[in-house]
Amino acid sequence: QVQLQESGPGLVKPSQTLSLTCIVSGDSINNGDYYWSWIRQPPGKGLEWIGYIYFTGSSYYNPSLKSRVTISVGTSKRHFSLKLSSVTAADTAVYYCARWELQSEHFLHWGQGTLVSVSS
Amino acid sequence: SSELTQDPAVSVALGQTVRITCQGDSLRVYDASWYQQKPGQAPVLVMYGKNSRPSGIPDRFSGSNSGNTASLIITGAQAEDEADYYCNSRDTSGNVFGGGTKLTVL
Numbered sequence: 001q002v003q004l005q006e007s008g009p010g011l012v013k014p015s016q017t018l019s020l021t022c023i024v025s026g027d028s029i030n031n032g033d034y035y036w037s038w039i040r041q042p043p044g045k046g047l048e049w050i051g052y053i054y055f056t057g058s059s060y061y062n063p064s065l066k067s068r069v070t071i072s073v074g075t076s077k078r079h080f081s082l083k084l085s086s087v088t089a090a091d092t093a094v095y096y097c098a099r100w101e102l103q104s105e106h107f108l109h110w111g112q113g114t115l116v117s118v119s120s
Numbered sequence: 121s122s123e124l125t126q127d128p129a130v131s132v133a134l135g136q137t138v139r140i141t142c143q144g145d146s147l148r149v150y151d152a153s154w155y156q157q158k159p160g161q162a163p164v165l166v167m168y169g170k171n172s173r174p175s176g177i178p179d180r181f182s183g184s185n186s187g188n189t190a191s192l193i194i195t196g197a198q199a200e201d202e203a204d205y206y207c208n209s210r211d212t213s214g215n216v217f218g219g220g221t222k223l224t225v226l
Contacts (some may be wrong), residue, residue, distance in 0.1 A: 019175055039213075043183050044205065045207070046204075046217060046218070046219045046220040047155075047157075047163065047204065047206050047208075047217040047220070048217065049208075049214065049215040049216060049217055051214065053214070058167065060213065060214035060215075061213075061214065062213065062214065062215075085211060098162075098163060100215070103170055103211055104169055104172070105153065105168065105169070105209075105210070106153035106165055106168035106169075107155070107163070107208070107224075108165050108174060110162045110163060110164075111162065112162055113162050
């Protein structure tokens with residue numbers, strides 16, 4: 001059973017870069033059946049898809065965030081990462097990693113989420 | 121990128137049937153998936169594809185699709201179904217979520 005776990009700083013200063021890692025257990029990112037994804041949820045608001053990456057390194061990003069986002073796969077193929085640059089208070093959110101099932105097109109497995117606050 | 125539109129709030133009497141809808145151009149091409157989220161918890165997949173339920177999701181949950189509209193139907197709503205519900209689909213940029221519907225069970 002695949003499990004996903006987000007990790008990273010809970011507090012980032014404005015204008016800096018937010019960096020998070022999703023540790024994957026029970027599966028390998030080399031599995032070509034999935035996209036590995038980041039999704040966020042500002043406090044009291046809805047879900048927002050940030051982007052996802054395929055094991056080949058091909059990545060797809062939300063157009064509204066594309067200029068600031070990079071998603072990459074770790075060399076061990078057991079984790080993938082999110083970098084969001086030039087953050088502001090509007091980037092304060094719970095950040096989730098999740099696995100997108102390519103054939104049946106849904107997110108079945110999610111991490112528990114991690115709250116990242118942007119504040120000086 | 122495209123958008124998915126949901127009613128912000130819906131209510132249903134205990135034991136009655138409720139339909140939660142999601143509209144968007146991407147739904148003419150791609151199937152919707154639906155997620156239930158309770159306070160402080162990660163979203164949980166409740167419906168996907170034409171009308172498929174993951175293991176462990178009660179059969180009172182069903183789905184339908186027509187044109188640019190996808191629906192999540194709860195037949196015989198229970199108190200534990202009170203939650204936020206989000207639709208989702210692929211789109212030309214990658215992926216998109218609806219704004220969410222808060223379901224209240226009266």
